[in-house]
Amino acid sequence: xxxxxxxxxxxxxxxxxxxxxxxxxxxxxxxxxxxxxxxxxxxxxxxxxxxxxxxxxxxxxxxxxxxxxxxxxxxxxxxxxxxxxxxxxxxxxxxxxxxxxxxxxxxxxxxxxxxxxxxxxxxxxxxxxxxxxxxxxxxxxxxxxxxxxxxxxxxxxxxxxxxxxxxxxxxxxxxxxxxxxxxxxxxxxxxxxxxxxxxxxxxxxxxxxxxxxxxxxxxxxxxxxxxxxxxxxxxxxxxxxxxxxxxxxxxxxxxxxxxxxxxxxxxxxxxxxxxxxxxxxxxxxxxxxxxxxxxxxxxxxxxxxxxxxxxxxxxxxxxxxxxxxxxxxxxxxxxxxxxxxxxxxxxxxxxxxxxxxxxxxxxxxxxxxxxxxxxxxxxxxxxxxxxxxxxxxxx
Numbered sequence: 466x467x468x469x470x471x472x473x474x475x476x477x478x479x480x481x482x483x484x485x486x487x488x489x490x491x492x493x494x495x496x497x498x499x500x501x502x503x504x505x506x507x508x509x510x511x512x513x514x515x516x517x518x519x520x521x522x523x524x525x526x527x528x529x530x531x532x533x534x535x536x537x538x539x540x541x542x543x544x545x546x547x548x549x550x551x552x553x554x555x556x557x558x559x560x561x562x563x564x565x566x567x568x569x570x571x572x573x574x575x576x577x578x579x580x581x582x583x584x585x586x587x588x589x590x591x592x593x594x595x596x597x598x599x600x601x602x603x604x605x606x607x608x609x610x611x612x613x614x615x616x617x618x619x620x621x622x623x624x625x626x627x628x629x630x631x632x633x634x635x636x637x638x639x640x641x642x643x644x645x646x647x648x649x650x651x652x653x654x655x656x657x658x659x660x661x662x663x664x665x666x667x668x669x670x671x672x673x674x675x676x677x678x679x680x681x682x683x684x685x686x687x688x689x690x691x692x693x694x695x696x697x698x699x700x701x702x703x704x705x706x707x708x709x710x711x712x713x714x715x716x717x718x719x720x721x722x723x724x725x726x727x728x729x730x731x732x733x734x735x736x737x738x739x740x741x742x743x744x745x746x747x748x749x750x751x752x753x754x755x756x757x758x759x760x761x762x763x764x765x766x767x768x769x770x771x772x773x774x775x776x777x778x779x780x781x782x783x784x785x786x787x788x789x790x791x792x793x794x795x796x797x798x799x800x801x802x803x804x805x806x807x808x809x810x811x812x813x814x815x816x817x818x819x820x821x822x823x824x825x826x827x828x829x830x831x832x833x834x835x836x837x838x839x840x841x842x843x844x845x846x847x848x849x850x851x852x853x854x855x856x857x858x859x860x
Contacts (some may be wrong), residue, residue: 531614599764605659605800606821610683634859658711659800661774688736692743699749711756712773765847779816813850
């Protein structure tokens with residue numbers, strides 16, 4: 466490629482970037498490196514393009530000083546169109562490579578971090594006896610990494626939260642669950658982790674300064690704590706654990722990008738890699754990954770799905786998922802709303818929203834919505850479906 470062709474194609478790429486958000490400055494950097502062989506940081510390209518963008522956005526038509534041969538204009542246009550097609554294909558390929566490399570890098574760091582941790586004490590296997598009831602524990606909306614303290618009119622604390630308080634609440638939940646296990650002689654416990662484990666970066670300008678750790682560090686710490694927590698619990702009961710793979714705060718939302726611009730860029734997947742590796746030798750824990758990214762279990766003769774559903778019309782959501790997957794779903798369990806509510810859909814069929822580990826936070830105060838921090842253990846009869854719920858308030 467000669468220099469004139471390179472400059473024309475580079476200008477065209479920068480122009481198209483203003484209209485196509487899928488084109489990134491890294492694509493321009495890759496295009497320049499392909500021509501010159503020199504590696505440049507995408508921020509260097511972005512800053513260097515500032516003056517050029519003023520002309521482009523001002524509507525200036527930038528052309529080389531030499532005249533254009535109109536006789537060969539059509540042929541030149543066809544060549545340019547083919548060149549743009551090739552550029553687009555290369556941009557897409559480079560984007561896929563970057564996304565895959567980022568996922569692999571995070572997963573590798575997760576696995577490598579495990580080698581520096583002390584090994585867990587593996588419990589003896591627990592024999593599972595037939596039971597009349599099935600049990601489902603839900604954990605949701607931990608928002609690990611954020612710190613705040615909310616006061617009332619008189620200066621008393623409504624809710625305070627930090628990574629340390631998160632751990633305290635989880636151990637409080639642990640003892641309450643163990644007490645229930647012993648009372649009901651539970652041998653098998655299903656656990657759904659329903660998303661928003663991390664605080665994330667939904668509103669970067671207001672949230673970044675509240676985070677105790679970075680997003681990646683928070684993911685390491687949360688996954689390690691949950692691994693140790695599950696390992697301790699498995700000394701009392703056999704566990705089937707599921708972590709959903711999509712929730713709004715766990716999503717790696719690039720600053721300035723709209724929600725679900727990159728729906729598959731979710732830290733849950735990396736955290737699950739860590740948890741699986743950490744607990745791989747534990748005979749009392751089975752980690753289940755449903756291909757839909759949701760949690761799914763058959764409790765008795767009833768089908769249950771769990772997720773982080775951003776709609777309060779959970780009954781309609783259940784019916785839509787039943788149609789989509791052609792499965793008669795009976796119960797839907799959701800995080801996201803930070804509060805407990807439920808409703809009947811039909812015979813042995815209900816929607817269930819569960820409490821959050823974080824409890825009242827600055828955003829919920831802003832919209833005047835408050836609820837207790839907590840978790841729930843649901844009891845399902847083999848035939849009658851949901852027959853009981855143990856609601857655990859956490860302090």
